[in-house]
Amino acid sequence: MNFENIISECKKCNGIGVIIKKDGSLLDCDCSKRVDYLKRSVNAGIPKIYWKLKKDDYDFFDTIGGKKVVNTSKQRAFKEIMEYIQDFKKNISSGKNIYIWCSQPGRKAGTTLLLTYILRYALKKNMTVLFSPFSFLRGAANDKSYNDATWTEHRKQLIDTDILCLDGVSVFKTEGFAAKERIIEVTDARSYLQKPTLYASYAHPNKYIEMFGPIASSSLSEHNTKFIEIIVKDDNYAEKRVSMNVLVGLLKKLRSQGNIDVSMSDLENIFRS
């Protein structure tokens, strides 16, 4: 991806990326700071659709009977995320996780958008960030051709990053023991190192803990995690439900053909876009 024209077209610094001050010292121009931020967003894996979304873009409303009604759980979730950002330093140094969930697949809860506000703030604070679709991590952790050396490298990235965001977390039964072991190894190591992991999930935390066992409950305990639930009341759901059934059918078909890497959230993303 090429961002260089942001610098070359900048009138403030005449396209050189730095400003020469009166005393002769150099200062990075805003344009080069912007390019640096965008490059780091790409490296962090944050989907491009989120790069420009502002706080005002978060939708607090449900449509009920054709009317827009404020959803208090979305309001509360937004407030909790903003509080996390306000107390950023303390939350990061203490490794405070966020587990935000909406157990109604297909409804627009904005869980990912809320977490990207934190990720983008962290990038501006020069921290390292990694956005990982859960289905991708699950696929990688479960891939038998993914040998130990490859996994070790991937695991190192997941553990080393200051903030890890797991998007589209779902409970799965199809994979073997190895995938769960590999995933829990990552979240457990992060918890031990007091590094925050942010989860955007379709599963109630109890279901998640049930799936991963006792280690998950300590790496996702009450005292180190902010739990936030969103309940969507939008009545467009009835309409969407039909489409969800189609998606579930499609998912079953893909699974039966051996495509275990595709998740419900992947299909939903395709369906929504």
Ligand SMILES: [Zn+2]
């Ligand atoms: Zn400039």
